[in-house]
Amino acid sequence: MSENYVPNSKFGKWFNDRLPLLTLSKHLTDYPTPKNLNYWWTFGGILTFCLISQIITGIVLGMHYVAHADMAFSSIEHIMRDVNYGWLIRYIHSNGASMFFLAVYIHIFRSLFYGSYRSPREIIWILGMLIYLLMMATAFMGYVLPWGQMSFWGATVITNLFSAIPLVGESIVTWLWGGYSVDNPTLTRFFSLHYLFPFLILGLVVLHIWALHVPGNNNPIGIDIKKPSKDTVPFHPYITIKDLFALLIFMIVFSGFIFFAPNILGHSDNYIEANPLVTPKHIVPEWYLLPFYAILRAVPDKLGGVVLMLGSIFILMALPWLDSSKVRSTVFRPLYKKFFWLLVIDVLALGYVGAMPAEGLYLLIARVGTIYYFAHFLVVLPVLSRIEKTEPVPLSISEPVLGGMPKFEMAKSDRKDV
């Protein structure tokens, strides 16, 4: 195992004795990975790519952007028209945010389906949720920087959420703004924090991966496996090449947005400079925040809406303790599987009505959707995980593949793979 790894070269050994970087890289390449991981498991690598891509393009944009209420909007146009490849870098960054969220939602639902949040992986899950919260804060502040109409009014609406807090709400909002409305002080502090947060996320990602490498990956059948064993393959080259292939497919989709529909996920009102005197007719957040926006508007009470919206995220952190099923993977939980897909539909529906005006049927759907969302985690999951009769779980990953084949046959196999 990598703990006892000794580099071959003399210099490598000298260096490694002082800073065990080579031991770390040996650990990462040898890291035993369940051999049945499917393509839903490739999104960790994809997300790492998204974060790095956002950081690199963001640093570049920061070289040309001017964080000032009078100049921010025109500096964005300067980036789009004057800076060499500025249009490309900005479109990578703005669409990259959407792709980042697309990937993180798939990653989260992967965890939900296969029970990856369950013991012994609670810390990984909570770190992931913290990353997700920071991602939302970062994306929100980034959206303010172009200083268009949606930036300005999005910032106004979201910061005003804090005014729902009894007694101190108004003071908190004034503190957030650095004034009596969203203005230049708000913009400059958002720029500063928007630059900082991705590096906090990067730090949490390192902890997230560190915590993952303690118990190792969960897998589609959700059983504990011996590592290393015939149920595992080394991370490199098996998983690296699979992650790379999935990343390439992901990048094709990503490029499709960048080159053919760079503004389809944005809002045209954000190409109008911020005007504190006029609110756009229809104000919506970016698509990835829509389900929460729908929950906010579903509640006919200011404080109640804010509490439920925040609760809908924080409830996820309690998930490892809400689910007490003996079986991790939903594959073997036939009844829960139906509710899982109902939750997926529910979140998609909330997202849809979040983009629609809060009235009539849309409002009704938002309310039903909100009720189901909370019922799923607070009622369905805890109850079902106690009473549902699960299907038999295989003892090892090899078992369902090889049927009743005796174990020593496998060991003797000298079949050439190449």
Place this chain on the structure above:
Amino acid sequence: MDKPEKKSNRRDFIFTASYTVGAIGVGATIWPLIDQMNPDSSVKALASTEVDISQIQPGKSVTVLWRGKPVFIKRRTQNEIDEAQAVSLDVLPHPEKDQDRAKNPEWLVMLGICTHLGCVPLSDKGEYNGWFCPCHGSHYDTSGRIRKGPAPTNMEIPKYSFVDDNTIKIG
């Protein structure tokens, strides 16, 4: 086992092809990230400056800003021109004829930046009646040529032209 020597097979071909495409892709991705730091269109658009020289008296000079750098426009006296043209090329660290530096001998147009480390030299100073750089003591003559001190070359002559008798276009 018939042929022990390694033959390149289809797999080698696929590897080479993949690495090649990968390398081209990475290069094409990195280039925009590097090129964005080059002067942008708005900077390039300001690349030329027109200067009215009708008010400059003989022996006087003006300094104008072109691409963020000072440009000296000096209307030289006959004395200064003679002095500059009389110098033998052998004594110059960076030999250049005055005739090559000033198209119209009356007008010397040059970048007012010391070629040592980029300071702006003082005019009508130094041992050669030209320019003197206060930073590290480089002496330039009336043609802006380095005569003494650490600067390696003469002060640079930018691209310029006379639009009419009273106007110089720099850049």
